[in-house]
Amino acid sequence: MSAKPAIKVEKLVKRFGKTTVLEGIDLAVERGQVTCLIGPSGSGKSTLLRCIALLEEANEGFIEINGEPLGFASGPNGERVRLPSSETQKVRAHIGMVFQQFNLWPHMTALGNVTEALVTVRRMLRKDAEQRAMTQLSNVGLSDRAGHYPSELSGGQQQRVAIARALALDPDIMLFDEPTSSLDPELTGEVLAVMRDLAESGMTMLVVTHEIGFAASVGSKIVFLDQGKLIVEGKPEEVFGKPRHERIDQFLDTYLDRGAATLL
Amino acid sequence: MSWKLFWLLVEAARLTILLSVISVSIGFLLSSLVCAAVMSTHRSARIAGKLFVSFFRGTPLLVQLLLIYYLLPQIGLNVPSEVAAIVGMSLCTAAYQAEILRGGFSSVPRGLIEAANMCGFSKFAIFRRIRLPIAVQLTIPALISEAIMMLKSSSLVSVVGVVELSRMAQDLAASTYRPLELFAAAGLIYLIINLVVAGFGLQLEKRMQWGRT
Numbered sequence: 001m002s003a004k005p006a007i008k009v010e011k012l013v014k015r016f017g018k019t020t021v022l023e024g025i026d027l028a029v030e031r032g033q034v035t036c037l038i039g040p041s042g043s044g045k046s047t048l049l050r051c052i053a054l055l056e057e058a059n060e061g062f063i064e065i066n067g068e069p070l071g072f073a074s075g076p077n078g079e080r081v082r083l084p085s086s087e088t089q090k091v092r093a094h095i096g097m098v099f100q101q102f103n104l105w106p107h108m109t110a111l112g113n114v115t116e117a118l119v120t121v122r123r124m125l126r127k128d129a130e131q132r133a134m135t136q137l138s139n140v141g142l143s144d145r146a147g148h149y150p151s152e153l154s155g156g157q158q159q160r161v162a163i164a165r166a167l168a169l170d171p172d173i174m175l176f177d178e179p180t181s182s183l184d185p186e187l188t189g190e191v192l193a194v195m196r197d198l199a200e201s202g203m204t205m206l207v208v209t210h211e212i213g214f215a216a217s218v219g220s221k222i223v224f225l226d227q228g229k230l231i232v233e234g235k236p237e238e239v240f241g242k243p244r245h246e247r248i249d250q251f252l253d254t255y256l257d258r259g260a261a262t263l264l
Numbered sequence: 265m266s267w268k269l270f271w272l273l274v275e276a277a278r279l280t281i282l283l284s285v286i287s288v289s290i291g292f293l294l295s296s297l298v299c300a301a302v303m304s305t306h307r308s309a310r311i312a313g314k315l316f317v318s319f320f321r322g323t324p325l326l327v328q329l330l331l332i333y334y335l336l337p338q339i340g341l342n343v344p345s346e347v348a349a350i351v352g353m354s355l356c357t358a359a360y361q362a363e364i365l366r367g368g369f370s371s372v373p374r375g376l377i378e379a380a381n382m383c384g385f386s387k388f389a390i391f392r393r394i395r396l397p398i399a400v401q402l403t404i405p406a407l408i409s410e411a412i413m414m415l416k417s418s419s420l421v422s423v424v425g426v427v428e429l430s431r432m433a434q435d436l437a438a439s440t441y442r443p444l445e446l447f448a449a450a451g452l453i454y455l456i457i458n459l460v461v462a463g464f465g466l467q468l469e470k471r472m473q474w475g476r477t
Contacts, residue, residue, distance in 0.1 A: 103373075117385065
């Protein structure tokens with residue numbers, strides 16, 4: 001079990017109508033590592049993440065979480081066999097997810113957002129759930145905002161509540177789908193700081209991001225996607241260091257204007 | 265117009281309020297079921313829901329009330345006319361409220377449901393804890409309008425022999441020969457009730473702002 005990667009993706013194909021978004025992706029995410037998915041818009045990186053979260057169903061290929069098949073298992077002749085949803089839910093419970101748009105529930109306070117699944121799904125007593133939620137909120141530096149509604153919080157605070165909400169369920173894998181893309185630079189910093197702490201605590205993370213600086217400094221592995229294909233993967237210094245892949249060169253050029261390349 | 269006549273109207277208005285409150289409440293509970301049916305993934309449930317909505321939106325409440333009034337005894341249910349009135353009004357408003365709710369449900373951002381999915385919510389838990397409260401918040405103004413419409417439509421239940429506000433005004437007008445005063449008074453009472461309902465709606469809207477001020 002311990003030898004199995006936290007996430008294993010095998011020959012994953014995803015089509016939207018006639019467009020093929022993922023053209024046979026193979027990927028392994030090792031336990032305790034931070035893997036950053038980068039690439040231009042439309043490269044399929046978010047779709048890949050959403051397939052791993054089973055928010056989208058892939059058309060071909062397999063996904064394993066901690067060695068257990070997610071959604072579909074491989075049959076005796078290699079065909080895809082749909083697994084019962086109860087089993088899928090069990091496997092999915094290992095995964096926490098953070099979205100670009102935060103997706104906090106607007107009718108619940110910060111504390112309510114973090115407590116909700118503990119009570120509704122995990123059947124914890126509200127008192128115990130709130131205690132656990134408060135711990136999570138203070139871990140992201142927001143214990144003083146527990147009683148605020150999402151609309152009363154800044155984008156950065158909302159995203160930190162969303163991280164606390166996912167962590168409260170004690171996942172072993174965290175997926176981040178462009179967690180800072182709708183934040184201004186100042187607020188981006190506070191969210192990245194929380195993610196950096198989480199990485200240091202040994203959480204397995206798969207992060208879709210445009211923050212090349214974060215990817216280079218925190219990522220254990222960089223995966224570069226373009227037009228639905230995995231172009232390069234490796235340690236940050238291998239991927240970003242020279243000599244580097246021509247396509248990565250082009251991609252990084254677009255960041256030069258923003259000064260991010262100086263971080264490399 | 266004497267106070268005595270006015271008090272008779274107020275007494276009748278109490279029945280109007282009672283009928284409306286009960287029907288709109290039952291209708292609301294019913295409407296969430298109808299709405300769930302219409303939005304269901306099961307074809308048969310969808311068809312049943314759509315048939316329900318088409319019938320109760322597509323025929324006059326007056327006809328529905330008379331149908332129910334004469335139908336219930338046929339199937340062995342001898343109920344007072346007030347109950348027949350409540351059944352008719354509840355079913356009718358359920359159809360309208362279901363359509364209002366459907367609009368609200370389709371406006372709930374998909375990401376909120378995806379977040380609940382990732383937290384392991386069952387479909388029912390997502391409905392109860394996420395989609396319903398948000399859909400209700402989005403639809404309060406329309407639901408309050410529907411409640412006001414029902415309050416006014418309750419005047420139709422006089423056809424099955426329930427003496428509510430309009431019918432009382434009519435009866436008193438006939439016996440006192442003072443129709444103008446009595447209908448003006450009845451109109452005023454309807455207006456006051458509906459102002460209260462509208463005020464309550466505004467309060468509800470404010471309470472469900474969830475931090476937005």
